[in-house]
Amino acid sequence: MPLIHQLRKEQPLVHCITNIVVANFQANGLLAIGASPVMADAIEEAKDIAKVADCSILNIGTLKQQTVDAMILSGNSARAAGKPVVLDPVGAGATPFRKACVLQILDEVDVTLLRCNVGELAAIADIPWNAKGVDAGEGQADVEGIAKIVALKYACLVAVSGEIDIVTDGHSTLSITGGHPMMTNITGTGCLLSSVVGAFLSIGSERPLEAAAAALAFYKRAGEEAAKVSHGPGDFAMNFLNALYTLDRKTKTYLV
Numbered sequence: 001m002p003l004i005h006q007l008r009k010e011q012p013l014v015h016c017i018t019n020i021v022v023a024n025f026q027a028n029g030l031l032a033i034g035a036s037p038v039m040a041d042a043i044e045e046a047k048d049i050a051k052v053a054d055c056s057i058l059n060i061g062t063l064k065q066q067t068v069d070a071m072i073l074s075g076n077s078a079r080a081a082g083k084p085v086v087l088d089p090v091g092a093g094a095t096p097f098r099k100a101c102v103l104q105i106l107d108e109v110d111v112t113l114l115r116c117n118v119g120e121l122a123a124i125a126d127i128p129w130n131a132k133g134v135d136a137g138e139g140q141a142d143v144e145g146i147a148k149i150v151a152l153k154y155a156c157l158v159a160v161s162g163e164i165d166i167v168t169d170g171h172s173t174l175s176i177t178g179g180h181p182m183m184t185n186i187t188g189t190g191c192l193l194s195s196v197v198g199a200f201l202s203i204g205s206e207r208p209l210e211a212a213a214a215a216l217a218f219y220k221r222a223g224e225e226a227a228k229v230s231h232g233p234g235d236f237a238m239n240f241l242n243a244l245y246t247l248d249r250k251t252k253t254y255l256v
């Protein structure tokens, strides 16, 4: 059965520690694909919620020191229970604090998949790059080569989003074309993507590289469908949620 169908049947519980900008969009996007979101960032419940959830998503978008501690507790609890953990290192190159927190999480948690844009990847790999806040920014780099090095260093999958997405385990790399530039005109498409990848990983845990690629392809395809009927960012956000909800009901061609 295609992963998205299985996902809609099983409705995985996706635990998110995320930023204040996208929390609502991320929860609605997860509901749209058929998952069940729970946002919980208190240290007091970090371990307990991660233990019962099907995956945990750690997103540093509007980070506080206390949240880092909750992320480490959640991440380790999820992994101890055999659940995937996705790290979204939002704006890793924007400040030393963000970068230090990302490196600490990668060091202390057995992260299953790192989902980033190219600017964040460059920061993590110490490659010179013109980072621009939470956006990808500008620079020249061998994205696949760097992603592989990072994947091997931290023994995790690395998914880098952009005009072309790639996902690698350090040995094999899959690339996914499609999507639409309009996806960058609303905030949080990357953040939601990280949690969608987590939901797919929780369903397709036997073949994680393929499960992640299926999520990236599904998501790009939803962006294409939404762009066809949108006039600007306002209705794109709405149409994108609708596409995440309806996609497999319209066509099956994207299924991996």
Ligand SMILES: Nc1ncnc2c1ncn2[C@@H]1O[C@H](COP(=O)(O)OP(=O)(O)OP(=O)(O)O)[C@@H](O)[C@H]1O
Pocket: 090, 116, 117, 118, 134, 135, 136, 161, 162, 163, 164, 165, 178, 179, 180, 181, 183, 184, 186, 187, 188, 189, 190, 191, 192, 193, 219, 220, 223
């Ligand atoms: N130029 C583009 N053409 C097609 N699709 C794109 C393009 N740029 C980004 N995307 C898609 O948009 C989605 C979000 O990727 P992006 O790289 O913008 O994430 P991000 O920078 O982490 O976003 P954010 O931090 O705002 O949440 C991905 O599905 C990606 O494939």
Ligand SMILES: Cc1ncsc1CCO
Pocket: 019, 021, 022, 061, 062, 090, 134, 187, 188, 190, 191
């Ligand atoms: C705009 C913004 N600032 C911190 S997190 C976030 C959401 C997109 O990454």
Ligand SMILES: [Mg+2]
Pocket: 088, 090, 091, 117, 134, 190, 191
């Ligand atoms: Mg991002």
